[in-house]
Amino acid sequence: MFINSARIWSPGLSSACVLGTYLATCSIAAADLLTHQTFSGGIDSVATQGRAARVTSNDPAGFADVVEAVKPAVIGVRAGAAQEPRGSRKRNLPDSPFELPPRAQPEPRGAPPIPGLPEDSPQVATQGSGFFITADGYAVTNRHVVENDETAEIRTDDQQTYPAKVIGTDSVSDLALLKVEGRNDFPHVRLADKSPRVGDWILAIGNPFGLGGTVTRGIVSARERNLGTSAYEDLIQIDAPINQGDSGGPTFDLDGNVIGVNTTIVSPTGGSVGIAFAIPADTVRMVVGQLRDKGAVTRGWLGIQIQPVTAEIADNLGFKSTKGALVAQPEPDSPAAKAGIKSGDIITSVNGDAVENPRTLSMKVAAAAPGTAVKLGVFRQGSEKMVQVTLGELPSKGPAAEGK
Numbered sequence: 001m002f003i004n005s006a007r008i009w010s011p012g013l014s015s016a017c018v019l020g021t022y023l024a025t026c027s028i029a030a031a032d033l034l035t036h037q038t039f040s041g042g043i044d045s046v047a048t049q050g051r052a053a054r055v056t057s058n059d060p061a062g063f064a065d066v067v068e069a070v071k072p073a074v075i076g077v078r079a080g081a082a083q084e085p086r087g088s089r090k091r092n093l094p095d096s097p098f099e100l101p102p103r104a105q106p107e108p109r110g111a112p113p114i115p116g117l118p119e120d121s122p123q124v125a126t127q128g129s130g131f132f133i134t135a136d137g138y139a140v141t142n143r144h145v146v147e148n149d150e151t152a153e154i155r156t157d158d159q160q161t162y163p164a165k166v167i168g169t170d171s172v173s174d175l176a177l178l179k180v181e182g183r184n185d186f187p188h189v190r191l192a193d194k195s196p197r198v199g200d201w202i203l204a205i206g207n208p209f210g211l212g213g214t215v216t217r218g219i220v221s222a223r224e225r226n227l228g229t230s231a232y233e234d235l236i237q238i239d240a241p242i243n244q245g246d247s248g249g250p251t252f253d254l255d256g257n258v259i260g261v262n263t264t265i266v267s268p269t270g271g272s273v274g275i276a277f278a279i280p281a282d283t284v285r286m287v288v289g290q291l292r293d294k295g296a297v298t299r300g301w302l303g304i305q306i307q308p309v310t311a312e313i314a315d316n317l318g319f320k321s322t323k324g325a326l327v328a329q330p331e332p333d334s335p336a337a338k339a340g341i342k343s344g345d346i347i348t349s350v351n352g353d354a355v356e357n358p359r360t361l362s363m364k365v366a367a368a369a370p371g372t373a374v375k376l377g378v379f380r381q382g383s384e385k386m387v388q389v390t391l392g393e394l395p396s397k398g399p400a401a402e403g404k
Contacts, residue, residue: 063203063215063217063254066203066252066254066255066256067203067205067215069256070189070203070205070250070252070256071157071205071213071215072156072157072158072187073131073132073157073186073187073188073189073250074129074130074131074157074205074206074213074249074250075129075130075131075132075139075154075155075156075157076127076128076129076130076154076155076207076212077127077128077129077130077139077141077145077146077152077153077154077164077178077248078126078127078152078153078154078155079126079127079145079146079147079149079151079152079153079166080126080149126145126146126147127145127207127245128141128142128144128145128207128245128246128247128248128249129141129145129205129206129207129245129246129247129248129249129250129262130145130154130178130248130249131188131189131205131248131249131250131258132186132187132188132189133188133189133190133191133258133288134186134188135183135184135185135186135188136183136184136186137162137164137179137180137181137182137183137184137186138167138177138178138179138288138292139154139164139177139178139179139180140175140176140177140178140248140250140261140284140288141175141176141178141247141248141261142174142175142176142247142248142261142263143169143170143171143173143174143175143176144174144247144263145176145247145248146166146169146176146178148169149166150165150166151163151164151165151166152164152166152178154178154180155212156186157187157213162180162182163180164178164179164180165178165179165181166178167179167291167292167295168290168291168292168294168295168296168297169291170287170290170291170296170297171396172232172297172299173232173279173283173284173287173297174263174279175261175279175283175284175287175288175291176248176291177288177291177292189250189252189256189257189258190257190258191257191258191281191284191285192253192255192257192258192259192281193257193281195223195259195280195281195282196220196223196236196253196259197220198219198220198221198222198223199219199220200219200220200253200254201217201218201219201253201254202217202218202219202220202238202240202251202252202253202259203215203216203217203240203251203252203254204216204217204218204238204240204241204242204246204249204250204251204252204262204276205249205250205252206242206245206246206247206248206249206262207245207246207249208241208242208243208244208245208246208272209243209244209245211245216240216241216242217240218238218239218240218241218274219238219239219240220236220237220238220259221237221238221239221275222236222237223236223237223280224359225237225277226359227264227277232299232362232363232366234280234283234359234363235260235263235264235277235278235279235280236251236259236260236277236278236279236280237275237276237277238251238260238276238277238278239274239275239276240276241272241274241276242262242265242272242276243265243271243272244270244271246262246276247262247263248261248262248263249261249262250262251278257281258281258284259278259280259281260278260279260280260281260284261278261279261284262276262277262278263277263278263279264276264277265277286367298369298370298393298394299365299366299367299368299370299393299394300365300366300367300368300369300370300372300374300391300392300393300394301334301335301365301366301370301391301392301393301394301395302334302335302336302341302365302389302391302392303330303331303333303334303335303336303337303392304327304328304329304330304331304334304336304341305327305328305329305330305331306325306326306327306328306347306358306361306362307325307326307328307358308322308325308326308357308358309321309322309323309324309325309326309346310322313326317344317346317379318382319346319379323348323354323355323356323357324346324347324348324355324356324357324379325346325347325355325357325358325360325361326344326345326346326358327341327342327343327344327345327346327347328343329343330342330343334392335389335390335391335392336389338389339376339387339388339389339390340387341376341378341387341389342380344380345378345379345380346378346379346380347361347376347377347378348377348378348379348384349376349377350364350365350374350375350376350377351374351375352375352377355377365391366394368391369391370391370392370393370394371390371391371393372390372391373388373389373390373391374388374389374391375387375388375389376388376389
């Protein structure tokens with residue numbers, strides 16, 4: 001049996017939400033775009049290969065040229081999860097104020113059960129979307145599409161199927177990297193070099209409800225969204241219709257560059273209501289580069305609990321701003337504690353870059369490699385000083401994983 005893949009936030013009657021995993025039959029599309037990305041701690045070098053197809057038209061009245069260029073690179077991804085029974089892939093947010101009571105949680109809307117197969121059969125296959133980023137077969141999808149599987153099956157736009165190895169996954173970003181062997185001429189697309197602006201036109205390509213190669217269009221609705229699943233979540237909100245089965249598919253700008261990987265929708269019903277979220281290209285570049293090189297992702301870690309600087313807090317501390325991140329408590333033996341960071345400190349900058357709020361600090365620290373020495377601007381007792389901290393490695397599990 002198959003389950004449609006798309007993470008879904010489902011608001012309840014009291015503004016509560018639940019995050020679920022849904023999957024859909026896929027035989028998604030694929031692109032024939034131009035550039036070959038190589039990995040060196042990230043995807044940062046681009047070599048032109050194959051047919052160049054840069055789209056220069058900004059006319060929103062027609063998107064056929066960019067669709068023709070990129071669609072061949074979009075793929076369907078199928079993975080098995082024999083250890084999980086049918087209908088078990090909904091995801092709740094533990095200890096979250098957005099969690100619904102069990103009776104109110106929506107069930108996955110998968111394909112009809114196979115005749116003669118028991119409802120609780122552990123034979124479950126999940127399918128979502130993905131896309132090639134290199135001609136030699138590296139492809140990106142969501143982690144929740146492949147879960148903990150070591151292999152997957154991909155289907156290209158020309159209806160060919162290939163086995164793929166799961167090179168690595170990252171639970172924090174919900175990204176996974178796949179590798180298909182045997183060819184060096186896969187159509188592929190490149191990640192955007194710059195962030196989109198709110199209001200920019202975008203195109204999403206995926207396989208909603210098994211209708212492979214589906215193209216939808218919309219705009220960037222907002223940036224820097226955090227749905228509460230991680231302190232390091234930094235999503236692009238789009239209004240292009242995204243449904244079950246679109247997980248892992250790309251969202252493009254009008255130049256045919258991938259600005260994000262579709263991962264979650266907000267919906268009271270499980271269907272698209274025009275509120276979807278994509279993982280930004282910058283995050284994809286960092287995560288995929290590490291997965292390619294190391295098979296895993298490491299992030300910098302300070303080891304502090306932080307909170308916003310309110311006007312009242314700023315006034316009490318004699319701080320003339322509400323920007324920055326207030327240290328509530330450094331964790332014992334953490335890098336921050338060893339460097340002398342104290343409760344009540346306000347961190348205002350990282351290596352000279354201003355810290356706007358706690359989220360900004362989290363993202364800047366997480367983007368640095370463990371072992372990196374960073375200089376923190378710290379406001380303490382009426383004056384600002386510089387404190388050097390050697391970052392640790394963000395723990396992968398446990399309470400410390402949410403420490404900054």
